[in-house]
Amino acid sequence: MPRTEIYGVRHHGPGSARSLRRALEEFKPDVVLIEGPPEADVIVELAADPGMVPPVALLAYPADTAARTAPGGEPDAPGRRAAFWPFAEFSPEWQAIRHAVETGVPVRFCDLPAAHQLADPAEPAAAAAPEPTEPDGDETERIRLDPLGWLAQVAGYDDAERWWEDVVEHRGEGPSPFPAIAEAMTTLREDLEARPLQGGHAVPEAYARRERQREAYMRRTLRRTLKEGYERVAVVCGAWHVPALRAAVPVGQDDRTLRGLPKEKVALTWVPWTHGRLAHWSGYGAGVRSPGWYHHLFTSPDRPIERWLTAAARLLREEDLHVSSAHVIEAVRLAEALAALRDRPLAGLEEVTEATRAVLCEGAEAPLALIRHRMAVGERLGTVPDSTPMVPLQRDLQAEQRRVRLKPSALAKEHDLDLRKPLDLERSRLLHRLRLLDVAWGEPGPGGGRSKGTFRETWTLTWRPEFDVELIEAGVWGTTVLGAADARARALAAETATLADLTSLAERCLLADLGDALPAVMRSLADLAATDVDVLHLMAALPALVRALRYGDVRGTPTGPLRTVVDGLVVRICVGLPPAASGLDDDAARDLLRHIDAVHESLTLLASAPAPAAAPLGRDAPAESRPVARPGQEEAASDHVNRWQNTLAGLLDRPGLHGLVEGRLTRLLHDTGRLDDVADRMARAVSIGHVGHEPARAAAWIEGFLSGGGLVLVHDEALLRLVDGWITGLSADSFTDVLPLLRRTFGQYAAPERRAIGEQARRLGTTAPSRPADDEDLDLARALPATRTVAQILGRPV
Structure with missing residues (x-):
């Protein structure tokens, strides 16, 4: 007789994960069904690869994203839709996957296919339920969106996460919690069905419709699995769905629910994820408050409070704060005493935080904020193996990251680049190319990260999971970072309608070393500069061109076409400034003053020659990393400064000047x-x-x-x-x-x-x-x- 066990879990709960692992080892299923997109069945085996280290996520995106473009060359808006299914080490679903691949048992995903979720134009794809509504909302709506919150309130808790921790996550060895969870969800759903949803709540109704479709597909998958002859089937799903999967719903009813759903061809892959993106404040509907704390509870079941406070003390010592072993002992005692006073089975994060503040931090908030950021939330970044399906642009970026020795990290890291060094120069070019593709892995410091008169750039690098989606979308431009950035720059040059934006694009091309795209940008720039008669537009365009000239020289990049445009702009600005300065009101005068200051600063910068290298670079340094003297450039810059100063002097004594x-x-x-x-x-x-x-x-x-x-x-x-x-x-x-x-x-x-x-x-x-x-x-x-x-x-x- 076939036997089916349905395990209702919280999507990211360490207690649920630990209990589920024990239950699976006891049940010994011959197939495991997991809530998730069935298109991922072909790549689930990658979970057995040692290179797959959570947190990771399944990413679903339209398969034709890299080929879909809008008329102007930008990726079409529908191609920007994607869905993620995140997994941490403490996620029950991840532990179910690991149990299946370790025991050689087939594992399948049984949720509504991503092809339907991404194709529905009325509702964005989502991997989990929306966030709970405010407490004063309609009662039926609240139960639909946050059933656990409702159970917590009935139990006398004002915090759903704390209630779940007390009854599930902080449980030690003991009876399986899954029968009790299933009974609670069944009672709650029966009560909900007796309460018709009141009008005026479109969002809950749409959510309920999607939930009916998901549950119908889960039942269909379960029936198909049993029909294939499996005798012991384990189903792992959100606790809310357990009663629906146990219900005896006619096959015809499920078929009608699923009939006519929109469908789109999708592709799935694994991508690295972060603990920060598992937190509920990141906007993730199934997020938890403290991923780092949950990771600790799962990986340190033996004496978790002592180990946590010891790690906190170590972190504070690394910041040169005095914390002794006696501090740790007293903090443990205080946390346990608070838990006993509050009738909790184990000190939770609230008690541990209060003990940390009072004892380890001696009441100071700044060190406590550091512990919250580094430990309670954490910025752990997962990894995926090289065999993971990727678009060519993703693979090229990985190769580039290895070549320039920049490892992605979820923790913000500052890099001070010396452009005279070949490695730092290549790092700078890679970061600028990615920014042209809207992949802001590196954020430049103030002033574009450059220090005037030096060869240095400052960057802050932080890897975010959504960059993988942006790389997939950027695949429309090419298969390599260099080729894609070059194609994107050409497309922007053809679309850009303002002179200031074109000069900014020319500067970005120089910084990214896109020598092939620069001529196209310069042609558009020269054409627009020749026809624009607004002197304020010309003045707004000049600073970016001057920066491109100055720092192009530092990088050894050819800048002849830029210099020609600059020469023409300076002459036209000097001719057009006096008429533009007449008859100004206060706002117009202030606007003109801003442009005058920018032009004056730019021409002064242009007149100062690039600083020579402070030390020899060595025989192996490439020629482009050395400052090069260009005859005639200093004289031309000096002529521009003189012409500009003469224009200001002639304008100074004009009557009626503001x-x-x-x-x-x-x-x-x-x-x-x-x-x-x-x-x-x-x-x-x-x-x-x-x-x-x-x-x-x-x-x-x-x-x-x-x-x-x-x-x-x-x-x-x-x-x-x-x-x-x-x-x-x-x-x-x-x-x-x-x-x-x-x-x-x-x-x-x-x-x-x-x-x-x-x-x-x-x-x-x-x-x-x-x-x-x-x-x-x-x-x-x-x-x-x-x-x-x-x-x-x-x-x-x-």
């Missing part, structure tokens, strides 16, 4: 040494009696002059006296009007800078104006090196 712009131009030309009458200009600007110089315009002039830093007031006492005299001479009404502008200006300075200005202003009334030092007091020979350095920084001729 005070904000006039003040900023005065400051820029003052910093470059082009003005020797700054004090007189400021005096005229802030003069209350001067025609047309009302307080608001004077405040705008001051804001423009001081934007970007107020150290000029610290080191130039004459200018500080002018500003101070103007402010103290304002009437009460005028001071009230200009105060918001002044607060905005000075509020942008760092605290030490504001403090230095205040100290200088406080001394103004007690000291006479200082005089410049006599020439005989200066040691010109000693001052010359410092003067040259400062002049180069400011962009002045040396």
